[in-house]
Amino acid sequence: MTQDLRAAEKFYGAVLGWEFQPTRLGDEFSVAFAEGAPVAGIGALSRALQVPVEWTPYFAVDDADATADRIRERSATVAVGPLRFGTGRAALAADRDGAVFGIWQGKAIPDWRLGRDSAPAWLELRTRDAFDAAIFYAEILDWACEQEDCCQVAYEDDHVVLRRHVHTVARITGGRVDAAPDPRIRPCWHVYFYVPDIEKAVRTAVRLGGSVVSSTSASAAVPWATLRDPDGGVFSVSIRRPEAPRPPLRAGAAPLPAP
Template sequence: MVLHMNRKLTATAASGVTSSGSVFGAPCWVSLMTRDLRAAQDFYGAALGWEFRPARLGQEFSVALDEGNPVAGIGALATALQVAVAWTPYFAVQDADQTAARIRERSGTVAVGPVGFVVGRGALAADRDGAVFGIWEGQLLSGWETWRADAPAWLRLRTRDAFEAAIFYGEVFDWACGRPGCCDVEYEGDEVVLRSAGHVVARLGSGALEAAPDPAIRPRWEVHFPVRDVDARVAAARRHGGTVIQHEPGVHATLRDPDGGLFTLTTRISA
């Protein structure tokens, strides 16, 4: 397995494509799994001004572009999958099978996969408190380093206890292990901050309520999209069937798309 992995990483590096193995543990993409791909494209195109192009994962996937730059992925849920409509972050891993085993060993859940695609393998999982995330082994988005640096989407984990969550994810993803390519972890007050190559890529905060009736305050990974004008985008989302969950005018807003996917708009990039 080690020899096979080393050969794969060497070949990927030689091709000039960034692989999940070289930046393991870092968020590498965000994706919405929805019931109706065309309807989702219509909503996010109207609400956020995104355009779309086909993805290499198949006909039921697309890449959202903001002024020509990749932001996120949108895919249609297979009817056989009992998975909620949700925005989900994916973390780069060296070995999807090994990572899935680590998740289970630490009382997390692997709901789907690992599943093979043309350019890699992925799985959907949940941590001990129920926050859903994905793992990805294989080629990363072309221009991924720019995506990481520009942060067209950034992440915040709303969890019961940020420090316990950091231990879970740190053991699963080898955060702060000292090996080249790993993520660094810092503590800022009651938050845990995750950095990849010096860039803030995620924040973990306490205070979520596992049994809360409102899904917006249950443990979950929040996906934030920085926009120039939060209020204008909120108004556009409302006009096209979106629901406002929380809105601080001019600063940020949490919304639900017509299919139930929660996302946050902000004028500020977490850094």
């Protein structure tokens, strides 16, 4: 969600190479496409709401009402919905530490699945207790279950990692977020997008009024840069690195990012 839809389209179109198309939801919502495939949605906020501009992941579920009930049963918050939205039903929630996410019941566009082709690279949950968060999301989203179409959760390099087939689609990182010196830093889901050239994306973002939050060197195993758009929305860019071959894993409801 952003304050100025047209300005956001101009910024992300230049930085990430996206093109935009209108939707049935009206003039204040558009879908971004990369290489002809849908990548994300951008919607306009009313400035009177005074809510933060940010990217929010939406997770595909079979039953939005049942998932909302599981969220509440585990002492988390369902802020909005489930409500009819476009061709499906959606709800906006926050986990027990306050990280905001959405759920979506309806037809999921295959190309929106993370970690492949032009889709977003992956999601990262930055929270206080990675294991507690992993259990919470596994219980409400049926991760690591016994069903045929279920995601696999593993612990690697101090991260909880969620995979769909050979693709890493999400990571959960723990740490003392509450002790961070910047009060704006809070538990949150963070989205990474693929770009062919990180340095070019950074230069373009700065030229258009964005800023650099942090970055790694080009020699890093998976180089990335975290950027802030002119309205304050934070996201990261990375380049694709081939993943080591892995045995086929059971897949599950993959995260769908949409702002």
